[in-house]
Amino acid sequence: MSLPEALAPDQLSELIARCALRDQHAFARLYESCSAKLFAVAVRITRRRDWAEEVLQEAFVNIWNHAGGYNSARSAPMTWMTAIVRNRALDWLRRPREVEIGEEHEELMASIPDESPGPEELLRRSLEAGELAQCMKGLTEEQQRSLSLAFFYGLSHGEAAEQMRKPLGTVKTWIRRGLERLKACLEALDK
Amino acid sequence: MRIADEGLRDRLAAEYVLGTMSARARRRFEVYLRGNPQLRAAVARWEARLCPMADLLPGIEPPPRVWAAIRGRLKFDLPARAGFWSSLAFWRMSAFGSALAAVALAIVLGLPKPEAPAPEGRMVVVMHDLATNKPAMTASWDPGTPGGRAVRLRVLGHAEMGPHTAWELWMLPGGDGKPVSLGLITTHETQVVHVPAALAARLDAARGLAMSVEPEGGSPTGLPSGPVLYAGSSVRT
Numbered sequence: 524m525s526l527p528e529a530l531a532p533d534q535l536s537e538l539i540a541r542c543a544l545r546d547q548h549a550f551a552r553l554y555e556s557c558s559a560k561l562f563a564v565a566v567r568i569t570r571r572r573d574w575a576e577e578v579l580q581e582a583f584v585n586i587w588n589h590a591g592g593y594n595s596a597r598s599a600p601m602t603w604m605t606a607i608v609r610n611r612a613l614d615w616l617r618r619p620r621e622v623e624i625g626e627e628h629e630e631l632m633a634s635i636p637d638e639s640p641g642p643e644e645l646l647r648r649s650l651e652a653g654e655l656a657q658c659m660k661g662l663t664e665e666q667q668r669s670l671s672l673a674f675f676y677g678l679s680h681g682e683a684a685e686q687m688r689k690p691l692g693t694v695k696t697w698i699r700r701g702l703e704r705l706k707a708c709l710e711a712l713d714k
Numbered sequence: 715m716r717i718a719d720e721g722l723r724d725r726l727a728a729e730y731v732l733g734t735m736s737a738r739a740r741r742r743f744e745v746y747l748r749g750n751p752q753l754r755a756a757v758a759r760w761e762a763r764l765c766p767m768a769d770l771l772p773g774i775e776p777p778p779r780v781w782a783a784i785r786g787r788l789k790f791d792l793p794a795r796a797g798f799w800s801s802l803a804f805w806r807m808s809a810f811g812s813a814l815a816a817v818a819l820a821i822v823l824g825l826p827k828p829e830a831p832a833p834e835g836r837m838v839v840v841m842h843d844l845a846t847n848k849p850a851m852t853a854s855w856d857p858g859t860p861g862g863r864a865v866r867l868r869v870l871g872h873a874e875m876g877p878h879t880a881w882e883l884w885m886l887p888g889g890d891g892k893p894v895s896l897g898l899i900t901t902h903e904t905q906v907v908h909v910p911a912a913l914a915a916r917l918d919a920a921r922g923l924a925m926s927v928e929p930e931g932g933s934p935t936g937l938p939s940g941p942v943l944y945a946g947s948s949v950r951t
């Protein structure tokens with residue numbers, strides 16, 4: 524099988540824009556170009572090929588249906604599509620097992636005040652993996668490991684704690700500190 | 715307070731994007747997302763930060779059945795491959811399969827040609843539902859006049875059009891002539907289809923009319939590609 528054609532972000536954005544205009548050829552090209560990368564994301568999170576296939580299918584149906592809402596000034600095309608696939612995969616993964624550690628998040632969420640919409644700042648296009656990788660290196664080994672487990676395998680706090688054989692609170696702290704440091708590092712590089 | 719809220723918002727957005735929330739928390743968070751542009755912006759920022767990590771994964775080619783399923787769900791006519799439409803569950807579920815549609819068309823095409831056009835009288839077509847054989851739609855127009863034709867349609871009963879489908883009206887010319895599209899129609903009880911002057915003489919001499927169910931936007935092939943639901947022959951009154 525031939526390798527999927529690697530397209531530049533601008534080309535991908537254009538294809539998504541054409542999808543918004545119901546251009547089926549553009550959609551086919553987008554699929555050819557991105558499906559292998561996105562399938563890998565789904566396989567890693569769901570850990571089952573058949574589930575990953577369902578997820579990829581749903582994700583591409585969403586991509587087609589929501590292409591009109593894509594804003595290339597706000598997010599890079601691969602970021603947008605990866606987020607769609609990840610969200611579908613996480614929903615899928617979380618489907619059978621309900622409970623876990625939702626209470627804390629719920630408490631936090633209940634305290635979010637409703638605020639009137641402010642002007643949405645233009646978001647920078649996604650950082651290159653190079654910058655991200657550089658910042659990841661600045662994290663402790665535990666932070667890196669717990670973040671990777673969560674991101675690539677879709678593990679919840681509890682599952683990550685089990686996997687790493689560490690107390691839940693410890694892993695939560697690693698993840699939180701890891702995210703904070705990552706953000707600070709990436710923002711510093713931005714300037 | 716505000717800074718604290720921002721910090722909270724950001725932390726939740728990060729955990730959401732990272733994927734550590736439970737199903738229930740995710741759903742609740744998504745409800746907040748809809749009504750909160752600042753939260754959406756925070757999520758978008760975290761997606762921009764974290765999603766490039768996915769680039770580190772080597773790609774895995776999905777099996778061809780995934781694309782076939784996507785195409786099927788979106789009712790694509792792509793790639794234009796013979797038999798593609800007939801393979802869709804959509805057609806299997808409809809009252810008439812493609813093979814039957816072809817038979818139905820052949821029956822209508824084989825009907826005796828109407829009498830030679832006379833200068834007076836009105837053309838009327840009573841189209842029957844080919845599944846129930848009940849009258850389903852009528853069409854009428856004044857033949858023999860210069861210019862185009864205003865074909866008045868009347869849909870009988872309460873017809874329903876499936877989602878992402880369209881109804882296309884076809885003129886069935888005599889002899890071996892292929893059906894000619896007269897455009898898309900609606901399920902409205904009364905409507906008028908304007909036929910251009912170039913087709914007026916052929917319409918007056920046509921054997922009949924038919925309606926087929928097509929994908930949104932009409933037949934991709936220029937000929938009826940879906941099931942023909944209604945058909946009837948022209949009668950001069």
